Amino acid sequence: MSKNIKKKWNTDNSYLELPSKLYTKQLPEKCFNPKLLYYNYDLAKRIGCESLSKSEILDIFSGNKLSKSHTSISQAYAGHQFGHFNILGDGRAVLLCEQIAPDNIRYDIQLKGSGQTPYSRRGDGKATITSVLREYLMSEAMFYLNIPTTRSLAVIESSEKIFREKVFNRGILTRVSLSHIRFGTFEFVRKFCTKDEMEIFIKYVINRHFPQISNSCTPVLNFFELVMQKQVDLIVDWMRVGFIHGVMNTDNMSIPGETIDYGPCAFMNIYNPDTAFSSIDVNRRYSFGNQPKITFWNLNILANTLIPLISNNEENSKKIIRERMDKFPTIFKNSWYNMMFKKLGIISSDNEDKILVKSLLRIMEKYKLDYNNTFAALTMDNSSVDFFLKINEFKNWKERWKNRLNNSSKSLKSMKKQNPIIIPRNHLVEEALENTINGDFTNYNNLLNLISKPYDYNKSDCNLQTTPKGFDDSYRTFCGT
Numbered sequence: 001m002s003k004n005i006k007k008k009w010n011t012d013n014s015y016l017e018l019p020s021k022l023y024t025k026q027l028p029e030k031c032f033n034p035k036l037l038y039y040n041y042d043l044a045k046r047i048g049c050e051s052l053s054k055s056e057i058l059d060i061f062s063g064n065k066l067s068k069s070h071t072s073i074s075q076a077y078a079g080h081q082f083g084h085f086n087i088l089g090d091g092r093a094v095l096l097c098e099q100i101a102p103d104n105i106r107y108d109i110q111l112k113g114s115g116q117t118p119y120s121r122r123g124d125g126k127a128t129i130t131s132v133l134r135e136y137l138m139s140e141a142m143f144y145l146n147i148p149t150t151r152s153l154a155v156i157e158s159s160e161k162i163f164r165e166k167v168f169n170r171g172i173l174t175r176v177s178l179s180h181i182r183f184g185t186f187e188f189v190r191k192f193c194t195k196d197e198m199e200i201f202i203k204y205v206i207n208r209h210f211p212q213i214s215n216s217c218t219p220v221l222n223f224f225e226l227v228m229q230k231q232v233d234l235i236v237d238w239m240r241v242g243f244i245h246g247v248m249n250t251d252n253m254s255i256p257g258e259t260i261d262y263g264p265c266a267f268m269n270i271y272n273p274d275t276a277f278s279s280i281d282v283n284r285r286y287s288f289g290n291q292p293k294i295t296f297w298n299l300n301i302l303a304n305t306l307i308p309l310i311s312n313n314e315e316n317s318k319k320i321i322r323e324r325m326d327k328f329p330t331i332f333k334n335s336w337y338n339m340m341f342k343k344l345g346i347i348s349s350d351n352e353d354k355i356l357v358k359s360l361l362r363i364m365e366k367y368k369l370d371y372n373n374t375f376a377a378l379t380m381d382n383s384s385v386d387f388f389l390k391i392n393e394f395k396n397w398k399e400r401w402k403n404r405l406n407n408s409s410k411s412l413k414s415m416k417k418q419n420p421i422i423i424p425r426n427h428l429v430e431e432a433l434e435n436t437i438n439g440d441f442t443n444y445n446n447l448l449n450l451i452s453k454p455y456d457y458n459k460s461d462c463n464l465q466t467t468p469k470g471f472d473d474s475y476r477t478f479c480g481t
């Protein structure tokens, strides 16, 4: 390793120490005429990659010329997709390395859309530039909304053509995450590894993500409890801002609790728990309101993979894990109500407040109110944006709520951190992406800028966002392969 590279990277490849059936060494495919569209300097600085030159950025993140410290592997995993078990793996991604950031946090650096791998099945291993730009935008939006998420370091466009429902240019995204270990990785380990290998794997995951429990007498159980808590926190955060992930298959659920896999995700505008935009989610399995139930379902799958590791007695292990699962509904509900109370500025809550939350949601659903705008309007507490006051039921509710708040300045402060005034509205995202296809990045850049300050209530032109009437009725999102 040259002195120069050492300074630019601080890498490790700890995944290679795991049983070899968990990955395959795989180089990225050649990328023709790579062009760097975006480089996320904020993220580069955070992870300690800010000193790469323009040509190094282009070489490495196109996959054309890796650094000597990159080992390039595709990871094996399985997963339940729409309820059905499948053997999967990185079919279009390679993990270049783990980068140790200046603050000592370990990040995976992965190229997505890097070409075929042994896990590609029938796919071409590639991604369209539009899906890459969509992921860059949506993951940045989630980051600025203060929601745990993978982020994107670089967007590379190639002149190579990709055939989907239309012809697109090829894109490669550099994804940065705490790790790409998924619920589905545990499913793979359970199915294909020996007990010794399973133990090596869980020890690795605990050391990497939950070192605080590595000396516990019941590390596997504690691991499960921590993963459950992280999932609850994450999904409650999604519910806070109206985010619909769209494809909550177990292979897309991250063990460190980040939002990952921005395929068909979207934001709900009009409040309706049944909202689902994904073109393949015909039964609305992954609708906005189903997300808590699916989290429970996914955690059950993860729990099953841990049974051999919890105790030597299978029945005993099942009983222990069932007791933990039984706590989920209460843990989730409490967490969700606490989030809702914060959205309404309620500092010390009592049981009556639950009724206040429920009745607001009922009114929002009945009158088809915009989810984020309703909370933003309450936060602004400005009669000029209180168009809802035309609705008598809402007016009465607001009076009850106002009477309930005892310290309004403290409440308002809390609300401003919970209720975004800006989200990447579906019509804006689609319009911006459509324009990029024609080479016009003005809207896309404006949107990137807009979503970087989602809680900025201080601007003089602070207005509620509007959605064209009926836009969402026919809006469909795609897995973006």
Ligand code: AMP
Pocket (backbone or CB within 6 Å): 088, 089, 090, 091, 092, 093, 119, 120, 121, 122, 123, 124, 125, 126, 127, 247, 251, 252, 261, 263, 479, 481
């Ligand atoms: P996703 O829907 O993005 O979570 O992908 C599900 C599985 O399909 C993962 O194993 C992916 O690696 C794989 N996959 C998605 N798109 C492609 C593609 N174009 N070529 C090969 N594999 C793919």
Ligand code: MG
Pocket (backbone or CB within 6 Å): 251, 252, 261
């Ligand atoms: Mg996936």
